[in-house]
Amino acid sequence: MNTIGLIQIGLILSCTTIISSLQCNHLPLQQRKVIENSLRLLDKMGKKFPQQCLREKMSFKFPTQVLQPRQKGTVGVAIEEIFQHIFYIFSKNLTLAAWDGTALDEFQNGLYLQIEQLEACVIKKHTHYRRSKEASRLKLKKYFQKIDSFLKYKQHDLCSWEISRAEMRRCLQLIDKVTRKLKN
């Protein structure tokens, strides 16, 4: 390969780095937009919470402490984990939920893109917060496992999905509240 070719590759590489670090700087803003959008889509994909599901309601107890660590970096990592878990939950058998497929796809795509972006930015920057990261990771895993088991136990029926959707809504609202506070 000639020198011109190498210079071109070098230019492309350095531009890519600049673009991705710019995107990383806008991460908190972008994150809030994704959360707002996800909340909107969660409402759009289904109807109001069905009366007949009220008595099946479960308390999953979101581990709020994962969103209150001392360093900002660990919150970013926790949020990424939460997005991944939500993405995973909503990729289960949704036949009986009978939700709006378009809103659901948009919801999943939004989470997926944000997970990729967060992975590129957050994990690289904050590898030294490993210990509190592990503790948070475990708490979140337990919480989402409860939801996953509940859905499995109920064989992904309508009520188990509506209850999970309401729970994910609360979870995202909580993140929304925390990220607003972090900014100030």
Ligand SMILES: *[C@@H]1O[C@H](CO)[C@@H](O)[C@H](O)[C@H]1NC(C)=O
């Ligand atoms: C999803 O659930 C429905 C209803 O219970 C069932 O008929 C269908 O076979 C399931 N699909 C998969 C891929 O498991």
